[in-house]
Amino acid sequence: MLPRYFSTAIFVYGLSISVLQAQTAPTPTSLDDTLQLNEVVVRGYATNRRLLETPASVGLLTRRDLNQRFGTPTLVPALNTLPGVRADERSPGSYRLAIRGSAIRSPFGVRNIKTYWNELPLTDAGGNTPLNALDVRALGRIEVIKGPSGSLYGAGTGGTVLFSGLAVPANKSLVEVSALTGSYGLYGNGLSVQTGKNNSAISLNYNHLQSDGYRDQSAVVRDNLSLTGSFSVSPKRTISVLGLYSDLHYQTPGGLTLAQYQANPRASRPATATLPSSAAQQAGIYQKVGYLGLSHEYRWNDRIQNTTVVYGSSTDFANPFITNYERRTDQGLGGRTITQIRLPNGPLPTTFTVGAELLRTFTVDRNFGNRGGVADTIQTDEELIARQSTVFAQAETELPARFRLTAGLSRNDVRYGFTRFPVRSAGAVPATLLNRNFSPVWLPRVALLRTFGQNLSAFVSVSTGYSAPSSQEIRPSAGGFNTTLNPERGTSYEVGLRGSAANGRFQFDVSAYDLQLTETIVRRSDAAGAEYFVNGGHIDQQGLETQLSYSFILPSATSPQLFNLLRLWYSMTLTDYRFRDYQQGTTDLSNNRVPGVAPTTLVTGIDAETRLGLYAHVTFQYLNDFPLNDGNTVMSDPTRLLQATLGFRHSLGQHWTLDLYASGDNLLDQTYSLGYDLNAVGNRYYNASPARNVLGGIRLSVKW
Structure with a gap:
């Protein structure tokens, strides 16, 4: 399958060169960075270069993508417009995120992905990311680096x-103050205060969201507070601060069987002969997250600069489940330092990047019986210490003939310490410390890029990845401390092509990759539905990702037009992910498709904005059917999701701006699931997403 992907990329490459050779010199324009790919600057791999000059697959979401295209204030729909990225929401507030991979490792939550906020690590030492602690309304930009980036x-x-x-x-x-209301009891409001005076930039944001939910036992209430500040204390020194606080509660309705899903998709998981229902047990998540990070940037001169960050975090987590009640507290500490040295005047101009990252998370985890949503008799009392350290170096060299070579190497070390304390005096086993230290690994990456004029570039890369079991995998909800689970290793081979034609109207970004995983970590469930994890042999992940857009007009300051923006865009992801050498008991599952990954994902949309203030965004998403279990015996239904937003933004005098909008989701009224339970026990795979629903909102801002 991979040769077909490469052939497609080469075909687009040749077609683009022909178009570029035929066109005249581009007319200089001043466009938004979401339109003019040639001018988009990305931070990935610390290059701070134009996307056109970045030898990696990077997806970019701007504030328009995050806060205007979709009415519902959630990260999920915006992330799903990027090829190679799949975000799930099994119930409101329960996020799952996969980048060039499956979600089989994540029954809920975000694992096997590193996240940062301006160099501050958000992912803890145990490999977990509280993505649902962020509010999309406080975000202005997201970059997604796809594939191993160790x-x-x-x-x-x-x-x-x-x-x-x-x-x-x-x-x-x-x-700016904002408010929204919509179907199924949806309500939200927000306040944003920003000031950019006196060599400082400060932003304070508070956002509230609540909903009764589409399904029974699926209500959500979320409050988010964020503070960011940047202070230029001298021409060479900048100090920044990031403060986050999130208070989230969402109910978990649980998965349904196919018969239950077809009979009443709004139902929560019913009781069985041996287990109570989700509603009876008040199943849900209570999560409070606090985070404080400081950043210090020092520029010795125009060639050398250093950024050093430190942070502390705290998470208070409670999960009344069908069979138990988990209470967990996480305390995280960490830091990261990165130094860049630029040597621009030699025969081969080179930028060196060196640094290190150290993370530590201390977890106290207790399990109780669950009596109707109230913690009962204690069952387990455990502590887990996770440590993760990384040392890295990278060199980026400009070669003759418009080539640029990037080579990087890192050393990664992950360690766990686990202690279980006795909870009963009779026959109790004394507390014992168990260690699981994984051998440190070296992860190299090499990429070569060539630019063709100002409008076209191509790159090839080879990168390696290493993913130790996360803290929630080495100590799963099924209990115990897994001392046999091995890290997941991978090597990715990739070729990419991106550029623009027709004076920047037509833009394209195509990449093909082959990711070979060994010791793949996969999820299992016991009879009660609690998960545990095993290594599942090899997986071959081959894919083709394409992003195209065409702007029908180019805004001009000298000749005002009706439209400021009129663009058609298209995103396609083709995948062929298969198990190799995978034995489950006596059954050979080799060559089966990896569950949870659609072979074909198509997303297309049209964005329109007029100088009169009217704007409209229409998005259509299609996923073909894909397996829901390792045996490939159960398949999903194809997904066809239509979303639209219509708004009006108008200035009221010199200082005030009013923004009114209405948005519709699942306008085709399809019964579908935005997040399946993969390899679910009892065939409870299905979590119904809301039927056709609408919302309306208002934003009022004043600037002076």
Whole structure:
């Protein structure tokens, strides 16, 4: 299958060169960075270069993508517009994220992905990311680096996500209030205060969201507070701060069998002869997350600079489940330092990047019986210490003939210490410390890029990834401490092509990859539905990702037009993910498709904005059927999801701006699931997503 992907990429490559050779010199324009690929600057791999000059697959979401295209204030729909990225929401607030991979490791939560906010690590030492602790309304930009990126960002075989807050207006202050309401009891409000004066940039955001939920036992209430500040204390020194607090509660309705799903998709998991229902046990998640990070950037001169960050975090987590009641507290500490040295004047201009990252998370985890949503008799009392360290170096060299070579290497070390304390005096086993230390590994990455003029580039790369079991995998909900689970290893081979034609109207980004995974970590469930994890042999992951867009108009300051933006865009992901050498008991599952990954994902949309203030966004998403278990005996239904937003933004005098919008989701009223329970016990795979629903919102801002 891979040769077909490469052939497609080469065909697009040749077609683009022909188009570029036929066109005249581009007319200089001033466009938004979501339109003009030639000018988009990304931070991935610490290059701070144009996307066109970055030898990696990087997906970019701007504030328009995050906060305007879709009405519902959630990260999920925006992330799903990127090829190679799949975000699930099994119930409101329960996120799952996969980058060039499956979600079989994540019954819920985000694993095998590293995340950062302006160099501050958000992923803890145990490999877990509280993605649902972020509110999309406080975000201004997301970069998604697809594939292993261990040469600079440490352990992981999935990818890396870089978050940024809202851009603060220079030399101005801004206050914005917002509110929204919609179907199924949806309600939200927000307040944003920003000031960019006196060599500082400060942004304070509070956002509230609540909903009764589409299904029984699926209500959600979330409050988020974020503070970002950047202070230029001298021409060479900048100090930044990031503060986050999230208070989240969402109910978990549980998975349904196919018969239950077809009979009443709004139902929660019913009781069985041996287990109570989700509603009777008040199943849900209570999560409070606090995070405080400090960053210090020092520029010795125009060639050498260093950024050093430190952070502390705390998570209070409670999960009344069907069979038990888990209470967990996580305390995290960590830091990261990165130094860049630029040597621009030699025969081969080179930029060196060196640094290190150290993370530590201390977890106290107790399990109780669950009596109707109330913690009962204690069952287990455990402590887990996770440590993760990374040392990395990278060199980026400009070669003759417009080639650029990037080579990186990192050393990664992951360690766990586990202690179980006795909970009963009679026959109790004394507390014993168990260690699981994985052998340190070296992860190299090499990439070569060539630019063709100002509008076209191509790259090839070879990168390695390493993903140790996360803390929730080595100590799963089924209990115990898994001393036999091995890290997942991977090597990715990739070729990419991106560029633009027709004076920047037509833009394309195509990449083909082959990721070979060994010791793949897969999820299992016991009879009660609690998960545990095993190594599942090899997986071959081959894929083709394509992103195209065409702008029908190019805004011009000299000749105003009706439309500021009129663009058609298209995203396609083709995958062929298969198990190799995979034995489950006596059954050979080799050559089966990996569950949870659609072979074909198509997303297309049209964005329109007029100078009169009207704007509209229409998005259509299609996923063909895919297996829901390792045996490939159960398949999903194809997904056809239509979403639309219509709004009006208007200035009220010189300082005030009013923004009114209405949005519709699942406008085709399809019964579908935005997140299946993979390899579910009892064939409870199905979590119904909301039927056709609408919402309306308002934003009012003042700037001075």
